[in-house]
Amino acid sequence: MNKQAFKDKLIEGFKQKRFLLFCLAYLLLPVPLLTPIAHNIGFSDCLWAIFFSVLLLLSLFVFLQFFRIKTVKLCCTVLLIFTVVPSAIFIAYLLFAQAFLLSDSITSIFETNPEESKEFIAYYMNPFITAGIIAYISIPVFMILKMRASHVISIGRHKLAFTLVITVLLLFVTFRPAAHSVYFINFYKTYIQYKKRHYNEKKEIASRLKQPFAVTKLQPDTVGQTLVVVIGESLTRRHMSLYGYGRKTNVLLHRGDSSLAVYDDVVSPQVHTIPVIRKVMTFLERSHADYFSSRPSLFELFNRAGYETYFISNQPYGGRYETSYDLLLTQAKHQHDPSLHKKPDGVVLPYLQEALAEKKKNKLIVIHLMGNHMAYVFRYPKQYDVFHNDSDGFIRSKAKYMTPEARKTIDRYDNSVLYNDFVVSSIIRQVKASKASSAVVYFSDHGEEVYEMRDFAGHAYEKVSSYMCEIPFLVWRSPSFGRYRTDLTFDPARRFSTADFLYSFTDLAGLRYQNFDATRSLLNQSFKPRERYFGEYTYKDVKDMTANMEGSK
Numbered sequence: 001m002n003k004q005a006f007k008d009k010l011i012e013g014f015k016q017k018r019f020l021l022f023c024l025a026y027l028l029l030p031v032p033l034l035t036p037i038a039h040n041i042g043f044s045d046c047l048w049a050i051f052f053s054v055l056l057l058l059s060l061f062v063f064l065q066f067f068r069i070k071t072v073k074l075c076c077t078v079l080l081i082f083t084v085v086p087s088a089i090f091i092a093y094l095l096f097a098q099a100f101l102l103s104d105s106i107t108s109i110f111e112t113n114p115e116e117s118k119e120f121i122a123y124y125m126n127p128f129i130t131a132g133i134i135a136y137i138s139i140p141v142f143m144i145l146k147m148r149a150s151h152v153i154s155i156g157r158h159k160l161a162f163t164l165v166i167t168v169l170l171l172f173v174t175f176r177p178a179a180h181s182v183y184f185i186n187f188y189k190t191y192i193q194y195k196k197r198h199y200n201e202k203k204e205i206a207s208r209l210k211q212p213f214a215v216t217k218l219q220p221d222t223v224g225q226t227l228v229v230v231i232g233e234s235l236t237r238r239h240m241s242l243y244g245y246g247r248k249t250n251v252l253l254h255r256g257d258s259s260l261a262v263y264d265d266v267v268s269p270q271v272h273t274i275p276v277i278r279k280v281m282t283f284l285e286r287s288h289a290d291y292f293s294s295r296p297s298l299f300e301l302f303n304r305a306g307y308e309t310y311f312i313s314n315q316p317y318g319g320r321y322e323t324s325y326d327l328l329l330t331q332a333k334h335q336h337d338p339s340l341h342k343k344p345d346g347v348v349l350p351y352l353q354e355a356l357a358e359k360k361k362n363k364l365i366v367i368h369l370m371g372n373h374m375a376y377v378f379r380y381p382k383q384y385d386v387f388h389n390d391s392d393g394f395i396r397s398k399a400k401y402m403t404p405e406a407r408k409t410i411d412r413y414d415n416s417v418l419y420n421d422f423v424v425s426s427i428i429r430q431v432k433a434s435k436a437s438s439a440v441v442y443f444s445d446h447g448e449e450v451y452e453m454r455d456f457a458g459h460a461y462e463k464v465s466s467y468m469c470e471i472p473f474l475v476w477r478s479p480s481f482g483r484y485r486t487d488l489t490f491d492p493a494r495r496f497s498t499a500d501f502l503y504s505f506t507d508l509a510g511l512r513y514q515n516f517d518a519t520r521s522l523l524n525q526s527f528k529p530r531e532r533y534f535g536e537y538t539y540k541d542v543k544d545m546t547a548n549m550e551g552s553k
């Protein structure tokens, strides 16, 4: 074959295969090519992502030369089905948050309740985004339809080449760096790992519950007690006037009341609800993931200590989409799901009233609020729509990102903080009125950033800042409880992470059991502050990173 004929054949071959090549490139390359705009992964990781994605593209392209057009179209359709959801999520994350989605956050996506996702999507969906999504899916569908039959290479005559290309493709499943670098393979591998973990944890917890585990009480069990844990949602203490915020977002909760300890230096151990719940409700540690299921969790300890246990959640749980949240919290003897009413958090109050009225000696009531989660406007009733920058001119920032929409978002967040003040103080008021020897602990699962230093509102581990981990932490106790437990120390200046919440809360109840560690209880005289981690970062790292960003805004 002369040079010209070879060139012609090559061009003709490319013309025939161009839709296949474009289709593969369309499905595989946009995510890795966008990774350099992410600020949370290094340059070499970006290069590896691009390298492995191109290698996968070429291997698939060569591999498909061995098959007839029907099979090629089928393979491309399967690839489209498998890549469309992860690529949309990765691209949205890259474009809107300039962040590359990490495995922990991928797991959080799988653990997010579908109801919550629906609300989130409904809030952000607009005709432009809908049109964008339709166009995004139509392009590869068009390319698949346009693919035409062309020359098929015989496997029998090119055994070596075929074996080689299969070997390379298998690498993407078996060789960790390759699998990790291709976004959609990493996405599904994370899903499989998550499912496996969930299955094992479920099995282990069920078998452990049958084993004996002694939980004793420090004090003679003559006086019954009612203990209430209120878990808030996405509330940073920086938007609470109780902690010095300029807008009066706390009108009912206030300092100076000796029965209420307002802790000034408490942080959450993570930034997403479920990873936080997994740490707060169990003895899970960074270096001991197994403690999640090998050691008892909150409800189990109190059930074993003879408490009547209640769980009231305004966050949907249970049902078909069982997560580790359900594994832990459905261990309560009585469960209520007021989230079904789809109303702001005041909806939990009648359920609390009912639980308080029950004639039981010792009670543990855990309330999980929807709190201040996005979209903020759904978190409060109309009468709490009180903060308007247009009238109070509170937001002084002249930053470019401080658009009218951003100001409105801050107003709405502050309205939700004001309403949360009502909900938390109402819970305390109800418990107080029950006249039991009682205590209420309130804290938020994690914080929230609301346009403090950049064009961003929300919480995401990839964009971690101190706004997302500095949380309110309040302990209220009734006068009789105070007289009964003079051994406890309430020092609001203590540096604490809710990673050690279980040690502290069981100490508040006076429970003792194997592995109890008094140095980790916020309320114990022997308390010793420890290094506080936020995912893989120390709190100091997060503060430094935030200071850098604030300096460069």
Ligand SMILES: [Zn+2]
Binding pocket: 233, 234, 271, 272, 273, 274, 445, 446
């Ligand atoms: Zn949360």
